[in-house]
Amino acid sequence: MAILERIHLAIIREVERQGSLTAAAAQLNLTQSALSHAIAKLEDQIGVKIWRREGRSLQPTQPGAFLLAAANRLLPQFAHAEERLRQFAKGERGTLRIGMECHPCYQWLLKIVAPYLDNWPKVEVDVRQKFQFGGIGALFGYEIDMLVTPDPLHKPGLRFTPVFDYEQVLVVGPEHPLCGADFVLPHELAEETLITYPVPADRLDIYTQFLTPAGISPRQHKPIETTDIMLLMVAHGRGVAALPRWLVEENAAKFNVSPVRLGRDGVAKQIFLGLREADADIDYMRAFIELASTRRVEATPRPT
Amino acid sequence: MAILERIHLAIIREVERQGSLTAAAAQLNLTQSALSHAIAKLEDQIGVKIWRREGRSLQPTQPGAFLLAAANRLLPQFAHAEERLRQFAKGERGTLRIGMECHPCYQWLLKIVAPYLDNWPKVEVDVRQKFQFGGIGALFGYEIDMLVTPDPLHKPGLRFTPVFDYEQVLVVGPEHPLCGADFVLPHELAEETLITYPVPADRLDIYTQFLTPAGISPRQHKPIETTDIMLLMVAHGRGVAALPRWLVEENAAKFNVSPVRLGRDGVAKQIFLGLREADADIDYMRAFIELASTRRVEATPRPT
DNA sequence: CTCCGTGCGTGAATAAAATTCATCGAATTA
DNA sequence: TAATTCGATGAATTTTATTCACGCACGGAG
Known part of the structure; x- marks a missing residue:
């Protein structure tokens, strides 16, 4: 047969x-x-x-x-x-495979994972960043068990929980005319070089929530893989970038960069943890989400 | 090993x-x-x-x-x-497993599948309606190859194509006071019995796009599985339902029911065909979508 | 063009495995 | 308590997987 x-x-x-x-x-x-x-x-x-x-x-x-x-x-x-x-045989509980769809969240994730590993000594944690069919596909396809993403998907079979709110801001170097400004308007970026992570523009908030609605494109668009290099480039006047405010503030001294609010009201964002509904009751999964939720305060920037 | x-x-x-x-x-x-x-x-x-x-x-x-x-x-x-x-061995091309997330689309689907089977004699078609993790999950999990749904999801790994537009209307029986009315407003349904397919309210357009925004709930809510019984109930004054206009018009004579526009502007809807990106180039898959798209005219109701 | 190395296919031989048979003890039910 | 059903076990057996030995075809080097 x-x-x-x-x-x-x-x-x-x-x-x-x-x-x-x-x-x-x-x-x-x-x-x-x-x-x-x-x-x-x-x-x-x-x-x-x-x-x-x-x-x-x-x-x-x-x-x-x-x-x-x-x-x-x-x-x-x-x-x-x-x-x-x-x-199971070794008495361990399993491996929590976490997928990341949010580049700068890596640093935040480390802060959650560290205490988690202490609380759950028998659970392994594995972090992955590349998925053939996107984070959602990886979740459905059992490549990962949990997804860190700024864009959730409330669908049968999946469950998303917001774990922190933050503000997306423009980062500029010390010599930049916008340094110290209260906020920036879309047209002010028309002649700038914009540095972003190497993902499609429709997945970048600075486009979808700021530039595109105003019909503006920056003069140049440079994709950079790592946050450190990105900040270095910005600090040395090679362009501007859009990052979470908390990340900028953490690196303000080290890299000599400043945040500027995007638009009068700022761009508000949320990060979600997603998992398969079938896994929602597993204790060490719940615990991770709970831990992530309680740490929300530390990561929250000043309210807009 | x-x-x-x-x-x-x-x-x-x-x-x-x-x-x-x-x-x-x-x-x-x-x-x-x-x-x-x-x-x-x-x-x-x-x-x-x-x-x-x-x-x-x-x-x-x-x-x-x-x-x-x-x-x-x-x-x-x-x-x-x-x-x-x-x-493959028999020289057949494969089975196109179509998932349905749209009850009344069944009749529409039959009209597409019939000529398709003639054009592609070596392709089998299989239609499924129940999925443990929803249509999207079934697509990702390789339970189905194509999904008929009113709510698409533009995500990496999946591709959705709109195949027809229609207007969602209220259906009433011949004795109903709204019979023949130009349109109906939400509060007019406050004392009605609303008959729908047995799915959660947040998946029913009459709630999400009509009743809920106005803060109205119908007096009673009856779930019914099949379209025919639903129309029969409506025709005999047991309640009202919300269905595509084309479906109502097709059954107007048979069941003695009439369509009434939902709100002044009507509720516009689209049906999409979704598939995995990896399958997007398979000839018999493309052909199905093309066929479905060209039949769009027949199914389109009068413009709102 | 021919020789030689390399890779694949094949049949017989062998090793390994899965399956059955025969049997037992424990648990369930009449 | 006897009869019955179910699962575990060890030995026997069958089936299957793997190896060994060899032949053939292709392609590059001389």
Whole structure:
């Protein structure tokens, strides 16, 4: 009845990675012959070829590509399940895999995770930042168990809890004309170089909530990966950036940068923790959210 | 290295379903002894018990429950993968699994699917309506390949295309005082019995876009599963309902019901088709969306 | 062009595993 | 309390996976 097994998926994935049966076999601690037999049997039973044998190289056929996608989706879940079971065996509670969709939140997260690890010595924490299908997809696809994101999604199956409010502000260097200003209006950025994290513009609040509504684009847009470099660039007059006020204030002395309110009323933001509804009752998950919620005060900037 | 196999998940799921090893064994075409050995080996290798043997009954332990959840998630994907491979073998293109989050769209869908099946004789179509984690979750979890929904979600990994616009209207019976009225205002429904599909109020447009903003609740709220019964109830003065105008007009003669605009401007709605971005280039998927888009005219009611 | 290295497929042999058979003890029920 | 049902266990057996040995085809080097 059942013909497709875990080993088949493992072979298909490994052959793709290594480029040849022989190399894949070595990786899987098997002989080339074993793989050949295994695949031959599978191809025979379902009546479909997995690869096109073009001379020496193996090109996945359509069914092969389909299986490859399935393998890349399913095998990590097997691996994680086994890992989790081993943790159960050792008396550990599990691994909380946290996904981040909010670059500057990393520093905030560290402040939550530190006491959490003390309170829950038997829980491991793992933080991930790259997801093929976005944070929501990673949550649904069991790549992660919790998501830190500024944009929640109240849908059946997921639950989001706001954990802190903050104000998004413009950061400028000491020589910048806006340094010390009460606030900045969109058109004042029309000739600026805007430094942001490397994500699409429609995921950046300074566009969606500030520039785009006013129909303004900055003169130049520079993507930078790390917050430190970003602040360094701003401090040395290479452009301006938009970051949470608390982050700017924490780094004000170190980098010599100043916050400026975005617009008269400021741009208010919230960070949410999301998890699968099915996990909502797990004690160590609840505890994390609770801890994150109570630390909210420390991270809150002055009210707008 | 790899210890957790498909068979283990199958056993765990089947034991849960059947309540006993013996019954599960019969279901899986194995002997009770085989299952016992298989599980004993697994428990031995990972060092964890799957069930608590309380006298005769088997209660899943915490790891057991975890594996059960994994089984319920993973096994259907194996089954579907095999099914899909068999279809490849037969020269078929695959099965388009369509999920519905929009009760009255069923009739519309039939009109799209009929010509589609003719154009793509090698593609099977399967329509599903129940999802544990909502339509979006089903899409991410590979339970379905396409989602028909009035509320889209533009997120990385998913793509939504609007396929038709319609007007949501109130439906009333021939004896109803509102019959023939130009439009209805929220307070006029305060003493009515409102018939809807059995979904939460925050998913019903008549609440979110009409009643709730005005702070009105109907006197009574009756959930009904099927459109026909709903129209029958309305026609016989048992209440009013909210449905797409095109649906009402199609059934006006058959059931003797009339549409009434909701508010002065009417309530405008759109239906979207959603799919995983990874599938966006598959020809028979594109074709379905194209077909659905071109049929848009027929379903469009008079403009508001 | 030919030789040689390398990679894949195949059949027989072997090793490993899964499954069954036979049996027992414990728990449930009549 | 006897009869019955269910799960565990060890040995026997069957099935399956893997290896070994070998042949063939492709492609690069000489």
